[in-house]
Amino acid sequence: MAQGRETVVDITEVSDLRSRADDDPHYIRLLEAEVELLTNKNQKLIQLINTQDKQAREIETRLSTHPKTGLSNHNRMNSELQSIFDNEADLSTIDQFALIIIRLDNKFDMVTKTLKSTVSEWVLYQIAGRINEIIRPEDQVFHTRDDEFVVLFMDYADADELKTMLSALNSAVVKPHLFSGYHIVIGCHIGVSIYPDHGLNRSTLLHNADIALEAAIQHQKPCKIFKDEMREVVIEKMELQNNILKALEAQALAEMDRQFELFFQPLVRINGIAEDSLFIERIDAEVLIRWHHPEKGLVMPDKFIPVAEETGLILPMGNWILYRAVQYLEEWDSGPLKDVVLSINISPKQFRNDQLIQNVIRIMKNRPKAKNRLKLEITESCVMDDPISSIEKMDALREYGVKFSVDDFGSGYSSLNYLRKLPVSSIKIDKSFINNLEANRQDRAIVRAIIAMGNELQFDTVCEGVERYTQLKFLVDEGCKIIQGYYFSKPQNEAGFRSFVSDHAAGALGIDLISRRVGTL
Numbered sequence: 474m475a476q477g478r479e480t481v482v483d484i485t486e487v488s489d490l491r492s493r494a495d496d497d498p499h500y501i502r503l504l505e506a507e508v509e510l511l512t513n514k515n516q517k518l519i520q521l522i523n524t525q526d527k528q529a530r531e532i533e534t535r536l537s538t539h540p541k542t543g544l545s546n547h548n549r550m551n552s553e554l555q556s557i558f559d560n561e562a563d564l565s566t567i568d569q570f571a572l573i574i575i576r577l578d579n580k581f582d583m584v585t586k587t588l589k590s591t592v593s594e595w596v597l598y599q600i601a602g603r604i605n606e607i608i609r610p611e612d613q614v615f616h617t618r619d620d621e622f623v624v625l626f627m628d629y630a631d632a633d634e635l636k637t638m639l640s641a642l643n644s645a646v647v648k649p650h651l652f653s654g655y656h657i658v659i660g661c662h663i664g665v666s667i668y669p670d671h672g673l674n675r676s677t678l679l680h681n682a683d684i685a686l687e688a689a690i691q692h693q694k695p696c697k698i699f700k701d702e703m704r705e706v707v708i709e710k711m712e713l714q715n716n717i718l719k720a721l722e723a724q725a726l727a728e729m730d731r732q733f734e735l736f737f738q739p740l741v742r743i744n745g746i747a748e749d750s751l752f753i754e755r756i757d758a759e760v761l762i763r764w765h766h767p768e769k770g771l772v773m774p775d776k777f778i779p780v781a782e783e784t785g786l787i788l789p790m791g792n793w794i795l796y797r798a799v800q801y802l803e804e805w806d807s808g809p810l811k812d813v814v815l816s817i818n819i820s821p822k823q824f825r826n827d828q829l830i831q832n833v834i835r836i837m838k839n840r841p842k843a844k845n846r847l848k849l850e851i852t853e854s855c856v857m858d859d860p861i862s863s864i865e866k867m868d869a870l871r872e873y874g875v876k877f878s879v880d881d882f883g884s885g886y887s888s889l890n891y892l893r894k895l896p897v898s899s900i901k902i903d904k905s906f907i908n909n910l911e912a913n914r915q916d917r918a919i920v921r922a923i924i925a926m927g928n929e930l931q932f933d934t935v936c937e938g939v940e941r942y943t944q945l946k947f948l949v950d951e952g953c954k955i956i957q958g959y960y961f962s963k964p965q966n967e968a969g970f971r972s973f974v975s976d977h978a979a980g981a982l983g984i985d986l987i988s989r990r991v992g993t994l
């Protein structure tokens with residue numbers, strides 16, 4: 474062990490020197506002083522090494538033993554079990570071994586909660602001692618959780634020997650524990666898996682022993698050895714758990730419904746402008762979320778979406794938005810909103826989440842009217858982070874009739890090369906190019922180029938943030954088909970959007986009329 478630059482010196486070497494010192498008393502005194510100094514130094518160093526060794530051992534012990542019984546803990550159990558499988562030479566000499574999980578029943582829990590902690594510690598200590606007495610030198614026992622012990626019963630002869638061991642272990646636990654006037658009886662359940670029949674690696678063996686334990690608990694039996702059929706029992710239980718989660722989810726959805734609302738802003742597809750009339754071919758909508766905060770009142774998405782994105786809450790929130798939007802599509806099965814396609818903003822974290830495809834499919838399941846009426850708006854940068862997997866994801870969703878649109882186009886990478894490869898049906902030109910269209914020649918040039926390119930690549934180009942007729946006229950003249958902005962309507966709740974569509978769908982509108990309408994909004 475290297476402790477700085479000083480090392481322990483062998484003092485006998487110094488004593489040898491003394492014998493060669495020709496009885497010179499001065500030299501002898503010097504040497505004696507030297508020896509004393511070195512002896513002191515050595516003692517200090519040895520002490521230091523010992524304490525450091527002790528500390529290292531203490532840390533190691535703390536990490537690998539259970540503090541209440543001093544038995545090896547779950548860390549040690551995992552590494553020991555793993556090392557059995559890692560060492561092929563040893564494994565080949567083992568015919569079979571059993572992994573035995575012993576879980577104390579709820580009486581132990583009661584003891585812990587109702588009596589002094591020394592009582593439950595005493596009980597654990599006694600159980601550990603009793604198990605240690607039963608097992609053979611080649612077996613191992615671990616104290617994996619407060620109420621759980623694991624025994625590795627190595628290379629036993631036959632099923633009878635295993636049975637005998639299991640019943641001995643059971644008796645070791647259930648035998649009454651006497652402790653200063655207390656007479657405590659604790660029960661247990663035991664789950665067993667056997668190598669090689671029930672698993673050829675650590676995790677399968679542990680998993681199957683757990684399943685057997687679960688079965689023993691469910692059937693109120695002291696002990697169960699793993700069987701394949703037990704899996705179904707456990708799966709059934711997992712399904713129940715899923716149902717509980719769904720019920721909780723339903724509660725969360727109800728809460729979201731109370732405070733959040735979807736607004737809709739029309740996406741107006743224009744067929745042409747002739748004299749003072751504007752021909753509208755169809756109206757779809759972008760979904761924009763609004764938060765009716767119990768104290769703050771209306772909160773806009775610019776305020777809370779970035780926070781939700783940062784904290785990960787965007788995932789449940791995004792699911793709610795999808796769920797609610799699909800529900801609207803399902804409800805709008807007749808009347809003016811029958812064919813409306815909804816564009817939904819998908820935040821980068823939501824898009825990157827592995828569950829996106831599953832979530833969309835789950836939400837659309839049994840809601841057939843949503844098919845081909847859902848478009849997801851994603852930003853360029855979100856796709857460009859990992860274009861290949863993004864394209865795969867988009868392709869998978871397109872199979873389910875989901876379309877894609879690139880939002881805020883022009884504000885990010887604008888990789889035209891990739892844009893060609895993306896399975897998107899529309900691109901939405903970023904608002905910032907539209908704001909000053911009339912005054913800014915450069916913006917006009919960019920917008921003109923994007924529209925031309927979009928048309929060439931057969932994307933629908935959408936322009937958002939259109940507030941004035943002059944902007945609209947320029948864009949439509951350049952070949953942009955779909956316009957979104959305050960010129961037509963601000964985002965509105967469902968009722969407002971419905972009346973906008975009823976008033977304007979599939980008709981020719983006098984431009985003055987629209988201008989006046991916008992003026993009153």
Ligand code: C2E
Binds near residue numbers: 760762775819880959
């Ligand atoms: P965005 O996707 O670019 O949405 C367009 C924003 O421009 C909306 O703001 C809309 O109200 C506003 N807008 C539309 N027309 C005009 C116009 O003519 N003039 C002006 N000045 N603004 C116009 P909003 O609703 O405040 O949403 C802001 C952003 O919050 C959205 O930008 C989007 O990134 C995010 N967001 C909104 N709803 C959702 C949602 O449901 N999910 C996610 N992930 N993000 C959302």
Ligand code: CA
Binds near residue numbers: 759818880
């Ligand atoms: Ca958007």
Ligand code: CA
Binds near residue numbers: 937
């Ligand atoms: Ca946008």
